[in-house]
Amino acid sequence: MTHQNLKIIVRIAWRNLWRNRRRTTIMLVAISLGVWAMIFMSAFMRGMVNGMLVDGLNSLPGHIQIHHPDYVDDPNIENSMPEPNEELRAVLNSDAVTAWSARVRVPAMITSERESRGVMLLGIDPEYEPQLGFGNSVIQRGRFVADPNEQGIVIGEKLRATLETQVGKRVVIMSQDPQNNVADRGFKIVGVFKSSVVADEEMFVFTGKLTAQSMLRIPGMVSEIAVNGEDARDIETLFTQISAHDSPQQVSLPWYALNSYLGLMANVMDGFVLVFMIIIFLALSFGLVNTLMMAVFERVREIGLMQALGMKPATILYQVMCETFILLVLGLIIGNLTALATILPLMDGIDLSSIAQGLQMAGMSTVLTPSLTTLDFVLASSVVIVLGLLAGFMPAWKASRYRPVEALAKT
C-alpha cells in the first residue's frame, strides 16, 4: 500500500466516522469512559497498595530484617542475637543501604497508676532510627528518644489516653529476662507520638537501646536488625549480600517473606489491574462491535460500488480497520486526558479518616494517595488498541467479503 493510498484511506475513514455524528459521539463517550475508569481505578488500587506497603514497611519496619531464626515465630527475649559484627557492619554501611538499625524489640506490659496494657517495647538508637521507619509517627508532645542511654519512654497518643497518663508521669514496664525472671523498671514518659496507623499508637513504646538491654539483662544483644535499601521492590542484590553473613544465630529475611499479606498484595496487583481492565473492555467491546457492524451494514451498497469500481477487498478491510483505529485512538486520548484531569487534583491524598477503623482491618492508612504510573497508561492503551482492533476485525472482514453484485442489489 502506497503512502498516497494510506492518506486516502485515513481521510475516507475520518469522514465515514463523522457521517453519523451522534453514533460516533456516543461510542467515543463509551470508550473514553472505559479508558478513564481503567486508569482511575488502577491509580487508586495502586495507591492503596503503595500506602499499605509504606505503612507496612514502616511499622515492620525495614526492607530486610535480620533475626534469630526463631524470633519471627516466637518474638521473645530468648531469641535475641548479638549485635552485628565487623563483617556485617561493612555491608550495612555500604552505599546500597540507605539506613539500618539494630534494636531490642520484645513484648512487655505497661502499667500506669490506672491501667495496664500489653505493648511492644522497642529499645532503639535514635541516631539510626529516624531515616528508617516509624515514619508515620510525629511527636505530638515532649520529645523522641534522645540517645541509646535514654532513661525515659515515648508512647503513642492512644495508649496515653487509655493509661490516663501524660508526659512527665511515670509508668512501669514489665517483661522478662532470658531466664524468665520478671524484668521491670519505672520509666518517665518523655514524649507522646501520633501515627497515621492508629494501631501503632497502641502497640509501640520506645526507649534507649542500652537502657532496654540493661533492664532485660541482655547486654550486647538485640532482637532485630532492620535494613532499608533504595527501593523496597528491588532489594534482591542487597538481600544476597546481607544473607551471605547469615549464621545459625541470625537469619535475614526480605519484607515480603516477613509479611506475606503485603508481599501478596504487591504481587497480585498487576494481575488485578489487568483483569479489571479486560472486564471493562469486554463490556465495552459489545458496543464497539455493534457500532462498527451498523456502520458497515448501512454502507453495503457503497462498498459494493467501490468494489465494482475496482477496490480490492483487502483495501476495504484496511478501510474499516482504519475507522476502528481512529475511533479507539480518539477515545484513548480523551479517556487518558480526563483520567489525568481527575486524578491530578487528588494527588495530595484523600482523607479517609472517617472510616479509619475499617481501613485498619485491611492494613491501610487513612490517607489514600492515588498512584499514577506510566505502566497503567501503557497497559490501558494496549488493552484497548489490541482488543479493540481484534473486535473490529469481524465487521471489517465481513465488509471485505461482500460480492459486488449482491451488495449493489441490496436495499
Add this chain to the structure above:
Amino acid sequence: MLTLKLAWRNLWRHKRRTWLTAMAMIFSNMLLVFSISLQLGQYDMMIGNTLKMFSGNLQIQQQGYLDAPKLDRTVSDINTLVSSLRQRTPYRYAARASTFALASSQERTFGIQITGVEPEFEPQVTALSGLVSEGRYLNSSSAPEIVLGKVMAKNLKVSLGDEVTLLGSGKDGSFAAGIVTVAGIFDSGLSDADRAMALVGLNYFQETFAMRGDGHSIVVSLDTLEGDVDATQQIRQQLALLADQESKLKVHNWRALNPGLEQAIQADFTSAWFMYGVLILLVALGVMNTQLMSVLERTREFGVVMSLGVKPRMISALVMLESLLMGMLGLVIGVAFGGLIVLYFQHVGLYFPGMEEMAQRFNLPGRLYPEISVLSVLMGPVVVMMFSLVATLYPALRILRLHPVEAMRAT
C-alpha cells in the same frame, strides 16, 4: 398486546444488533450477579464470625467503657442484673469482666487480656466453647482454670495442666495475683482470637481482681441481625427498672461494638460499586446507541404511521417497550447463567492462592461461599435494566419532535 408484539418483532429486525446489545447486558448481569452474591456472602460471614466469636449482637456496658475499657467502669452487681434480665426477656445473656494482666508460665511472661465469663451461659452467646481442640471448656465459674488460644499457648509454652500465674491490679488499685491451670486450648482459625484471647470463670475473675460482684459487660445474643432495634428497646426498659439510679448503663449494638467491621464493609462495597457503575454505564451507552440507530433508520416509517394518525407518544412508548424487552432478555439470561455460576460456587466454595492471608484479616475462613438470595441476584441486573431504560429516553424523546411530513421525506 399488539404493541407488545410489534415491539418484539421490531427487535428482531436486526437480529445481530439486538443480540450484541443483549450480550453486553448478559455479560454485565452475570458479572454483577456473581460478584454481588460473593460480596454479600462474604459480609455475612464476616459479621457472623465476628459476632459469634466475641462481641455478640448487643452489649450492656457502663457509659464510657466502650471507648476506654477501664477496670473501674463497671456494671455493678452484674450477676444479679443478668439473672433478672434472663427472667424478664427472651434473649440469651452472658456476663463478662475483662482486664489486662501479666501472664507467666514457667518459661514465658506476656501481657494478655483476660476475660472472665460465665461457663454456663457463655456458650449460648459465642461459639468459642465449640472450638476447644485440646482439653475442655471451663465448667465452673469459680475454679482457678483458664482456656486460651492456640497461638497464645504456644507463645507461653504451656500445654494442658500447666500452671499460669496472673499478675495485675484489682479494681480498687490493689495488687492482684492468681494461679490458674490450663484446662483447654481452642483453635478458632482466626489469628486474632487464637493469639489474644484467654478466658477464666467470672467468679474467679471477680475474686482475683477485687471486683466485688461487678463485671464489665453483658453480652446479648439474638436470633437475627435485624432484631437489635426491638431488643435494645426492651432491654433499656428493663434496665431502667432494674439498675440502681446512679449507674448509667448503655446498650450498644454490634455496629458500635465493631466499628471497623461496618466501615470495612462499606469501603469495600463502595469501591466495588465504582466498578459496577462503570459497567452499567457502558451497557447503557450501548443501548442508547442501538436504540438511536434503530429510531433513525425508521424515521420514514414513523412518518408514515404518524400521518395515519398514530400519536408520537405511542411511538416513543413503543421504543421504550423495545428497550424494556431487550432489558428483560438480558436480565433473564444473565440472571439464569449468573445464578448457575453462583450455585456452583456456593456448593464447592471459591478459593484462590494466597486468599487465606487476606481472609484472616477479616475474620473469614480460607474458602469463600457466595450467598444466593433474591437481593444478591436481582440487585445488579435491575439497575442495569433501569439505566438501559433511562438511556433509551434520549432516542425515544426525539420522536416527539418529529413532524409526519418531514419524517417521511427523511432519507
